[in-house]
Every structure is written in C-alpha cells, then in structure tokens.
Amino acid sequence: MVDKSFDNAKRAAADQSCVVPFYLTGEVASQSKPLIRGRLARLFSPAASILDRHAYPNNVSEVCAEMMGLAACLSTTLKFEGVFTVQAKGDGAVKTLFADVTSDGHIRSYAAFDDQQVAQLNESGSAVLPRLMGAGHVAFTIDQAAPSGGFAHRYQGIVELEGPHLGHCAVTWFKNSEQLAANVITVAQKTASGWQSAALFLQQIAEEGGQDSLKWSAASLEDEWHTAMVLMSSAQKAELLDATLRPDELLFRLFHANGLHIQPFRPMSDHCRCSAEKVESMLQSLSPEQRIDMSDETGHLVVNCEFCKTTRSYHSQDF
Ligand SMILES: [Zn+2]
Numbered sequence: 001m002v003d004k005s006f007d008n009a010k011r012a013a014a015d016q017s018c019v020v021p022f023y024l025t026g027e028v029a030s031q032s033k034p035l036i037r038g039r040l041a042r043l044f045s046p047a048a049s050i051l052d053r054h055a056y057p058n059n060v061s062e063v064c065a066e067m068m069g070l071a072a073c074l075s076t077t078l079k080f081e082g083v084f085t086v087q088a089k090g091d092g093a094v095k096t097l098f099a100d101v102t103s104d105g106h107i108r109s110y111a112a113f114d115d116q117q118v119a120q121l122n123e124s125g126s127a128v129l130p131r132l133m134g135a136g137h138v139a140f141t142i143d144q145a146a147p148s149g150g151f152a153h154r155y156q157g158i159v160e161l162e163g164p165h166l167g168h169c170a171v172t173w174f175k176n177s178e179q180l181a182a183n184v185i186t187v188a189q190k191t192a193s194g195w196q197s198a199a200l201f202l203q204q205i206a207e208e209g210g211q212d213s214l215k216w217s218a219a220s221l222e223d224e225w226h227t228a229m230v231l232m233s234s235a236q237k238a239e240l241l242d243a244t245l246r247p248d249e250l251l252f253r254l255f256h257a258n259g260l261h262i263q264p265f266r267p268m269s270d271h272c273r274c275s276a277e278k279v280e281s282m283l284q285s286l287s288p289e290q291r292i293d294m295s296d297e298t299g300h301l302v303v304n305c306e307f308c309k310t311t312r313s314y315h316s317q318d319f
Helices: 004-012 045-054 058-075 115-122 129-133 166-178 218-233 247-258 276-285 288-294
Strands: 018-024 036-043 082-090 094-102 106-113 136-145 151-160 182-191 194-204 260-262 300-304 311-315
Touching: 018 058, 018 247, 036 045, 036 058, 036 218, 036 247, 045 058, 045 106, 045 194, 058 082, 058 094, 058 106, 058 115, 058 129, 058 166, 058 182, 058 194, 082 129, 082 166, 094 129, 106 115, 115 129, 136 166, 151 166, 166 182, 166 194, 182 218, 194 218, 218 247, 247 260, 276 300, 276 311
Parallel strands: none
Antiparallel strands: 018 036, 018 260, 036 194, 082 094, 082 136, 094 106, 136 151, 182 194, 300 311
16 A cells, blocks of 8 residues: 655655654555554664763663664654653663654653663673663653743653563553553664664554444454554564665565555654753853852863763853
C-alpha cells in the first residue's frame, strides 16, 4: 500500500537520522481505516556526536542511546510546538538518565552516575536497566510552548522503573494513560563511527464510535495486533541499525502485507537549546551572594552546559 507521503518519506529518508511515523490498515486490502499506529526512530550522527562528547562508560552510553531512541520515537506524539522529555531516576549506579526532543527534532541527552559503581558493573556483563539504575521511576513529560515564549501547559505521566529495558516503562505509561495496547523495542550499539540507536513503536488505535461499515470486530482487531507483534519481534537488531537500509525499506520489509502507510518523516539532530543569553539571565536572577558562592576566590564564575559541554565564563562583578 503506497501513498504520496510514502514517496516524500522515501526522498527525505536520505538523512538517516529521523523518525518515520506510519500506520497499518491490516491485511485486507479494501480496509482503509488505520488500526495500528507506529513509529520508527533511528539515530546515527546525533547519537554518535552526543555520546562522543559525553564519553561515558559503554554501559551508560548504551542505555543513554536507547533513551534517545525512545524519546525520539515518542516525541512525534507532539501535535504542537513544544518539548517531549523522558527522565529516569534510580537508586543504582546510574542516578539519572535524561533525553528531550523538541517539535523541531532537536535532541539532547545526559546521564548522571557513580563512576566507581558503574566501573564495577562494567566488569560483570552487559547493560541491563535494573542492574544499572536500581529502583526508581520514569517521567514522561510534554511541555507545550506558549506563543509568547516559555511553556503554557505541562502533561506528565510517571511510572515505576521496571523491566529489562526502558521501553517497558513506556508501554506501562501508554497502558495507564490511554488504556491501549502498545509495544516498543529499543536497540543501541557502538560502531567504528560511534554510537547509534533505533526504536520501533506500535500502538493500537482507539476505536471511534458511530456506524462504520468497515468497523472491525474486537476479535479481528486482536488478530491484526497479534500479527503486528509477531512481525515486530522478527525485526533484527542488525537491520534496525543498518545505515545502508533506508527506514522506509525496513518498514516495507516488516509490514508490507499489513496495509503499510508511511507518513512524512521527521529529521532528528543533535542541537542544544542553551545560549549565552539564557545563562546570563539565569545569573542575573541570582542574588549577589549566590553568584559569589558560585565563583572562585578571584571572582571568576564558570557555567558548563551539561548537554553540549559548552563552557561560559564570567566574573561576579559583571552583574
Ligand atoms: Zn548546551
């Protein structure tokens, strides 16, 4: 099933770091109503440059890369200007995992962790969420931008940190908030050109009311969902992360018999929102005592951006 937006997505997919939204109408060709929505996120250069700057241990980089893939995937739920944030807090070696994505596809991420505890885990095997983060919670936040600047509305869902991967927390969030079945897989790997990650998300679409001759029975919807789950689980890590395989080709390979409709892609880029103006206005808002507390003995004050590592230097007397 190919429509116009499929061609657009195909052309634009030359940039491999993007999110491709799509939907499935099911195996019956005459059916045109979307039954399942999906998104495929793949991050090559943004994951590589962000994690190269951070230079975290491999097990931390891996969960950070998966977090970015997940955030990119879910960020396309934004129907307005704003920011989508996923933040996990735990009591294990990794204390914080953070990624946010703007409606323009600007992505950022960082992790906070205990060096010694993480080094001990390095020796004992691969990165698994509960071993790295312990107990805690994950917050999914949507901040809608106000026309005048700043944020007008905040929507937030919080779930317990559980399951072997971050995706399990997202599935719980969708079940709690929308009562709809969802599934997501996240993968990440380090290559010669750096870290890369991908996420594939599928969700049942809520049945609308009214008399629809094409309205599906609960049983056939369940069948379609089951088929989609089987196809989703057949996706190999190697193909999800294969930069030579275009995202639309990958989706076609997986879902071509299930009424695949590909929608316009959204490019993703490594882009920080910090600026000298924002830092200066933050410093301006502090009391002189607070600025002196942040300064060294000569009055110099340094502000580092934890996302892009930009260092900005001031003197407490500048304000
Ligand atoms: Zn920055």
